Amino acid sequence: MSVTMRDVAVLARVSVKTVSNVVNNHPHVHPVTRSRVEQAIAELGYRPNLSARGLRSGRTGVIGLAVPELRQNYFAELADAVILAAERQNLSVIVGQAGRDRQHEINVLANGLRQTDGLLFSPERLGTEDVELLDVVDYPLVLLGERIFGGPADHVTMHNVSASRAAVEHLLAQGRRRIAVLGAHPDRRENQLRASDLRVRGYREALEIAGLPHDPDLERMVAPWHQEDGARAMDELIDSGVEFDALFALNDTLALGALRSLGKSGRRIPDDVALIGFDNITDGRFTLPSLSTVDPGRDEIAERAIGMLIERIEWGPRSPRPPRLHKARFHIVERESTVGGAATDRTVRNEVAESVDFSTDSAT
């Protein structure tokens, strides 16, 4: 069958241990021996069997990434960043899509994505109310996103509240006073801490700080957050006759849908309505007008998540270290939809990363 270490050892006239040392870059290998082994490896076209290595060492070199679905651009870009970050650490990534139904997500949590060294999990259907499902997880796990807070696992997320506040403050700075928000969750139970809840909170804070009244008519509920939902909700807002001069879409996908609806209605952007989204997906750069947005720090999220996961993997299963929470640095990206033709992707840094070593409270 295939070439094994033994074959290499025979050809190089050394033991398998020496071959192993060479392959794994162990020290204490005589340069001459090393090159002889390398020669033999090249000659035979030897490549280590990763199943055997995994069996023996308990490490596969593969991690899992579970996202709701790749066809949501935000998750595609997140996966892109995660795969790149993992590659830098010599890890491969099995990608799973679990968000289509709740049971699928439960299965993912129960088993990981096959047998991997660890899992990066961005849940969609599971929420903080399901946090006890995490208690039985017996492999390294890092949570992504804002569905589950306060769990026993490491967590990398965004500054949802303060970034949203900054987004709305940006609209206020343009002189807007009737600011609508698109994407509040229809289920108004408290303490859910979904992205929608946190971002709405930031919206309200900004209004309150500015001394503006809170108008429930301007808080539009939308779920899920696809383009068609954004377009529909926008149509409804327009039809309702409620006046508004700005719109904060809770993610860019909703904003894209709203853009269509606003355009159809004849509103000029930003003249009649200023629009800002959230996520900084690539699509927003070349719409007309281009879309102002919040850059939530995707690369940093990917980098930290991989870093945390690797640490957990190395610490082993019974490490007593408490769960950690990391929120990435964010910034506001000003484009045409809020500042008109003058926009040149100007970026305004607003807040630095924040990292705490206990996951109790403060899930803002």
Place this chain on the structure above:
Amino acid sequence: MSVTMRDVAVLARVSVKTVSNVVNNHPHVHPVTRSRVEQAIAELGYRPNLSARGLRSGRTGVIGLAVPELRQNYFAELADAVILAAERQNLSVIVGQAGRDRQHEINVLANGLRQTDGLLFSPERLGTEDVELLDVVDYPLVLLGERIFGGPADHVTMHNVSASRAAVEHLLAQGRRRIAVLGAHPDRRENQLRASDLRVRGYREALEIAGLPHDPDLERMVAPWHQEDGARAMDELIDSGVEFDALFALNDTLALGALRSLGKSGRRIPDDVALIGFDNITDGRFTLPSLSTVDPGRDEIAERAIGMLIERIEWGPRSPRPPRLHKARFHIVERESTVGGAATDRTVRNEVAESVDFSTDSAT
């Protein structure tokens, strides 16, 4: 450490062989024994070690998917479909992004994406001129896309030429006569059979059949195919003063960029310029106007690619079966950018799938 088959066997008072038989759904297991074993498995929370299974059986249950980059929406949607199709066959997918440079793609081809049962590879930098690199591939491989034709591997692709012809015919049917095309490749060497070359060929065929003159000024070269490139090329076409009443963008991403540029220039779509793209990515459904496009049959591509790969895996490495070529069914999706407000995502089927069992010529 973890629970092994041995532990299960002890608890169920059977041999490991019997446990193995149960786990793998082998026949010839007494129902009573089976349930006793299942009981023990549940009680102990046993889960088979996939590294061990992989080592022993030579199959990992993992395949690789190498795309240029996930942040190009087409590839995100392709990966989405591939992962779903793989999941149905109980396969996991390691996703790699190799398109950022040529050496990376060469490495991927040399090693697969780690050690997997097989690879689905959509190259970007490698082309038909590199086809000899495929000769040394010693694992199951299915090519995707239109960069490499005529190689010794199975290949799943699109009806590039006839689908493009259909797209242009759709424009012609709207009464357009000055049809520009965006995305021809700057490197005009022949026989490259890139997506761009094939799609331009379809464009020319349609014009020729319609008896329209071929105007080189209307064939705009663009590479790569990102939104900004589409916008820039469109700006150039507009600035050039060349007249046109329709545009065929060789993919949807270019079309999105062109949409912005056309809008900025004050052109009304489709009144002044009708626009059709290629790929049917989700983003085109909610632009204003929504984007007519060619649906290249992504789900069918994913499904067939997985199917072919599984067959290759099962046939083993020395199967003499010749490489196969499959082109998915396509159709034209008529939206507002060609037919105006009347559009309702009407879909026109134009051609059926085509499958041949030798990969010589006919790479249309």
Place this chain on the structure above:
DNA sequence: CTGAAAGCGCTAACAT
């Protein structure tokens, strides 16, 4: 239908 035992290719003690 079930059991015993070999061994997949590798790593890591331990020995030299």
Place this chain on the structure above:
DNA sequence: ATGTTAGCGCTTTCAG
């Protein structure tokens, strides 16, 4: 600095 060897957990002959 290099060699010897046990054994990771599973599947798979081969017997019974």
